[in-house]
Amino acid sequence: MSGTADADVVVVGAGLVGAACALRLAAAGREVVLLDAQAPGQGASFGNAGHIATEQIFPLASAEVIRASWRYLLAADSPLRLRAAYLLPLLPWLARFVWAARPAAFARGVAALMALQQTALGDLAELMAHASIGGLLHHDGYLRVWETPAGEAAARAQASRLQVYGVNCAPVETCMLRRAAPGLSTRIAGAIQYPDTAHVDDPLAVCRGFVGALLRAGGSVLQQRVRAVQPGRHGPVMLQLESGQTLRCRQVLVCAGAWSRPLLAGLGHAVPLDTERGYHITVPWPDADGTPAALLRPLQVPVASTERNVIMTPMAMGLRMTGTVEFGGLSLAPDPRRYALLRQQLAALLPGSSSANATSWMGFRPSLPDHLPVLGRSPLHQNVFFAFGHQHLGLTLCAVTARLMADLMQGHAPQLDLSAYRVDRF
Numbered sequence: 001m002s003g004t005a006d007a008d009v010v011v012v013g014a015g016l017v018g019a020a021c022a023l024r025l026a027a028a029g030r031e032v033v034l035l036d037a038q039a040p041g042q043g044a045s046f047g048n049a050g051h052i053a054t055e056q057i058f059p060l061a062s063a064e065v066i067r068a069s070w071r072y073l074l075a076a077d078s079p080l081r082l083r084a085a086y087l088l089p090l091l092p093w094l095a096r097f098v099w100a101a102r103p104a105a106f107a108r109g110v111a112a113l114m115a116l117q118q119t120a121l122g123d124l125a126e127l128m129a130h131a132s133i134g135g136l137l138h139h140d141g142y143l144r145v146w147e148t149p150a151g152e153a154a155a156r157a158q159a160s161r162l163q164v165y166g167v168n169c170a171p172v173e174t175c176m177l178r179r180a181a182p183g184l185s186t187r188i189a190g191a192i193q194y195p196d197t198a199h200v201d202d203p204l205a206v207c208r209g210f211v212g213a214l215l216r217a218g219g220s221v222l223q224q225r226v227r228a229v230q231p232g233r234h235g236p237v238m239l240q241l242e243s244g245q246t247l248r249c250r251q252v253l254v255c256a257g258a259w260s261r262p263l264l265a266g267l268g269h270a271v272p273l274d275t276e277r278g279y280h281i282t283v284p285w286p287d288a289d290g291t292p293a294a295l296l297r298p299l300q301v302p303v304a305s306t307e308r309n310v311i312m313t314p315m316a317m318g319l320r321m322t323g324t325v326e327f328g329g330l331s332l333a334p335d336p337r338r339y340a341l342l343r344q345q346l347a348a349l350l351p352g353s354s355s356a357n358a359t360s361w362m363g364f365r366p367s368l369p370d371h372l373p374v375l376g377r378s379p380l381h382q383n384v385f386f387a388f389g390h391q392h393l394g395l396t397l398c399a400v401t402a403r404l405m406a407d408l409m410q411g412h413a414p415q416l417d418l419s420a421y422r423v424d425r426f
Contacts, residue, residue, distance in 0.1 A: 006236075006247050006248045006249065007031065007032075007033045007247065007248070007249040007250075008030050008031035008032065008249065008250050008251070009022075009025055009030045009031065009032045009033070009249060009250065009251045009252070009253065009409070010032075010033045010035055010237075010239060010247060010249040010251075010252045010253070011025070011032060011033070011034050011035065011252075011253045011255055012035050012036070012226050012229070012239070012252065012253065012254050012255060012256050012263065013035075013036055013043075013254065013255035013256040013257055013259075013260075013388070014034050014035070014036035014038070014039070014040035014041065014207075014211065014221065015036075015040075015041060015043050015044060015045040015207065015255065015257055015394060016041070016045040016048070016203065016206065016207050016210070016394050016395050016398040017255045017257070017387055017388070017390060017394055017397075017398045017401055017402075018034060018036070018253075018255035018256075018387075019034065019040055019041070019207050019210035019211050019214065019398075020127060020210055020398040020399050020401065020402035021253055021255055021387055021398075021401065021402040021405050021406065022034040022210070022211075022214050022219060023127065023130070023131065023210045023211075023213050023214045023217070023219075023402065024127070024402040024403060024405070024406035025253075025405075025406050025409065025410075026213075026214050026217035026218060026219040027130065027217060027406075028406055028410055030409075030410075031218065031219070032214065032219040032220070033219070033220050033221075033222055033247070033249070034211065034214060034219060034220070034221045034222070035221075035222045035223075035224060035226060035239070035247075036221075036223060036224075036256075037223065037224065037225035037226075037242070038223070039223060040207055040208060040211045040221065041203070041204045041207030041208055041211075042204075043257055043258075043363060043364070044257055044258065044278065044363045044364055044365050044366070044394060045203055045204065045207050045394060045395070046203065046204050046361065046363065047203075047278055047279075047280045047322070047361045047362075047363040048203035048322075048394065048395045049280070049302075049311050049313055049320065049322040049392075050199045050200050050201075050202070050203050050302070050313040050315055050320060050395070051142060051197065051198075051199050051302045051311055051313055051395075051396075052120070052121055052124065052137075052197055052198040052199060052200070052395065052396050053197060053392065053393060053396045054117050054120055054121050054196060054197050054198075054396060055162060055167050055169070055194045055196070055197055056113070056117075056392070056393060056396070057110055057113045057114045057117055057162070057165055057167065058106075058109075058110060058113075058161075058162075059100065059106060059109035059110065059113065059370060059371035059372070060097075060325075060371045060391070061097050061098075061100035061101045061105075061106065061109065061369060061370055061371050062101050062106050063101050063103070063106070065080075065101070066097075066098060066101050080324070080325045081324065081325070081326045081327070082326075082327045082328075083326065083327065083328035083329075083332055083335070085328070085332060086327060086328045086329050086332065089329060090274060090327050090329075092272065093272050093274045093367075093369055096272050096369035096370075096426065097369040099369070100369045100370035100371070105370065108420065109370055109371060109372060110165070111420070112372050112420035112421065113371075113372065114165060115416055115417075115420075116397050116400055116401075116416070117396075117397075119400050119403075120396050120397055120399065120400045121139075121196070121197075121198055121396075123399035123400040123402070123403050124137065124198075124395075124396075124398065124399040124400075125137055125139075126399070127210070127399040127402065128206065128209065128399075130213065131209045131210050131212065131213035132209070132213065133205065133206060133209035133210075135201075136200050136201045136202065136205055136206055136209070137198055137199075137200055138198055138199055138200070138201070139198045140198065140199070140300070140301045141193055141194050141195035141196065141197050141198070141301060142193075142194050142197050142199070142301055142302035142303065142304060142311075143172060143177065143180060143181065143191045143192070143193055143194075143301060143302070143303045143304070144158075144159075144191060144192045144193075144194065144303075144304045144305075144306060145177070145181075145184070145188045145190070145191040145303055145304070145305055145306065146188070146189055146190055146191070146305075146306045146307065147185075147187045147188055147189055147305075147306075147307055148189070148307060150307075151189075151306040151307040152189065152190055152306075154306050155190075155192055155306045156192070159192050167194070167196075168194070168195055168196045169192050169193060169194045169195075170192065170193055170195075171190065171191070171192055171193075172190070172191040172192065172193045174190070177190070177191050180299075180300050180301055181299050181300065181301070181303055183299065183350050183352055183353065184299075184303070184349060184350065185348060185349055185350065185351050187348075188349075191303075197302075199301070199302050199313050199314075200315075200395070201315050201316040202315055202316045202317060203395055205316070206395070222247075224241045224242060224243055224245070224247075225241065225242040226239050226240070226241060226242075226256075226263060227240045227241065227242055228240040228263070228266045229252055229254070229263050229266060229267055229384065230266070231252075231267070231378075231381040231383060231384050235248075236248040236249055236250055236383075237249050237250070237251070237252045237381075237383055237384060239252065250383060251383045251384075251385065251409055252383065252384055252385070253385045253386070253387060253405060253409065254384070254385070254386050254387070254388060255386075255387045255388055256388060257364070257365075257366040257388055257389075257390075257394075258273070258275045258330060258364035258365065258366040258367075259330075260273060260366065260374075260386070260388040260389070261273040264386070264423070267378060267380065267381060267384060268380050269378065269380070269423050269424065270426075271368070271374065271389075271423060271426065272368060272369055272426055273366055273367070273368055273388075273389060274327065274329070274367050274368075275327070275328075275329060275330060275364040275365060275366065275367055276325045276326070276327065276364075276365040276367040276391060276392070277325075277326040277327070277328050277334075277362060277363070277364060277365070278322060278325075278326075278362065278363050278364075278365050278392075279322070279323075279324065279326070279334070279338040279339060279342060279360070279361070279362050280320055280321060280322040280342070280360070280361050281320070281321050281339060281342045281343060281346065281355060281358040281359065281360050281361075282315070282317060282318050282319070282320045282321075282358060282359050282360075282361075283318050283319045283320075283321075283346070283353060283354070283355050283357065283358045284317060284318040284357055284358075284359075285317075285318050285319070299312055299313075299314045299319065299350075300314065301314070302314070303349075305323075305345070305349060308323070308345045308348070308349070309323050309324060310322065310323030310324070310342065310345045310349075311323060312346070312349065312350070319346075319350075319353070321342050321345065321346050322342075323342065323345070324338060324341070324342075326338065330364055334362040338362070339360045342360075343355045343358065346358075365391055365392060365394075366388055366389045366390065366391065367389070367391050368389040368391070369426075370425075371391055372389070372420065372421055373387065373388060373389040373390045373391075373393075373397065373401070373421055374386045374387070374388055374389045374421055374422070374423045375387050375401060375404060375405065375418050375421035376408065376418040376421060376422055376423065377408060378423060379422070379423070379424055385405060385408065385409055386423050387401050387405050403415075404416055404418065
């Protein structure tokens with residue numbers, strides 16, 4: 001590095017996306033500083049469902065979601081909920097969400113998500129192997145189950161729509177379902193398997209694995225909050241830190257998730273970024289002594305419930321259940337009713353289980369109205385880059401994002417046209 005910069009590349013945000021990008025850049029020979037106010041992986045990445053959701057190619061902004069959502073948007077136990085105290089601040093975002101659900105915009109969103117999903121799992125497997133954590137990844141698919149005729153109709157309709165786009169899925173025989181998920185309620189009437197998806201043992205361990213590989217490659221981690229990013233006209237980018245220090249770098253990549261918006265505002269970009277507050281409970285595995293085998297490991301693969309809008313993923317530390325979407329911004333306290341709802345759903349789906357010792361978590365997923373991330377270079381500042389807004393797909397898309405951004409920041413043309421993910425598309 002020259003004397004005009006303290007760092008070559010600074011990546012702001014040490015979640016899965018930021019850690020993956022930092023590792024890719026370091027592997028390409030760059031000197032990288034990974035910067036975050038928290039320890040790596042302690043934001044939204046910590047609470048990730050662990051499901052590599054390569055089948056998710058439909059943006060949340062759709063006519064179908066809008067038709068279904070208004071009936072229960074303010075209900076405390078609904079799968080898609082808006083906190084009443086956050087209604088006014090969210091109205092501009094909701095208007096853009098409705099606009100993004102137009103048929104032509106939805107079709108563009110599907111194409112853009114499919115383009116990222118095409119190599120997402122392969123990129124993730126490659127990067128995890130590079131970080132020596134490949135054993136955390138399981139290519140075992142997932143099951144979408146139903147309990148009612150209406151649930152079956154919805155699950156089969158979704159599968160039919162996805163098959164049109166080449167997503168592999170098939171009904172599961174009842175005997176196979178019971179083998180894969182022996183602890184499931186007898187009310188489960190059927191399932192569809194998505195064999196080309198995967199899951200990880202622990203999203204936090206994946207993030208820490210990326211950071212460990214970054215450190216071995218010569219990168220560094222700095223725990224500091226960034227107050228502002230100030231690009232110089234002809235010199236380095238200046239990062240103003242909460243400590244009062246100024247960090248200078250040749251290039252900066254903003255991967256700050258739900259906290260990216262104020263940084264972009266200071267750069268002259270008005271981005272309609274908000275948050276989908278995610279909740280989870282994690283039930284530790286019981287002691288093997290005296291515990292029936294069917295209850296010790298009730299699930300071998302992730303299981304999603306069509307009617308209940310939750311997904312259960314077997315992980316190293318226990319069984320994690322996530323689900324529902326809540327719009328409530330960054331400052332409102334967690335709603336304890338959301339945890340209670342998850343416990344109720346767990347008891348209904350796995351009647352032999354207990355959530356008495358479950359841990360709970362709430363975090364902030366960065367959400368843009370069209371359900372697409374922002375990826376690419378700032379059109380206003382040549383040495384500023386963005387990779388944020390992955391919604392529910394941070395783990396799924398972190399490695400493909402890292403590959404694309406590393407190519408772009410190295411001066412190479414990315415293998416994917418990034419125009420659909422431009423920061424100024426709004």
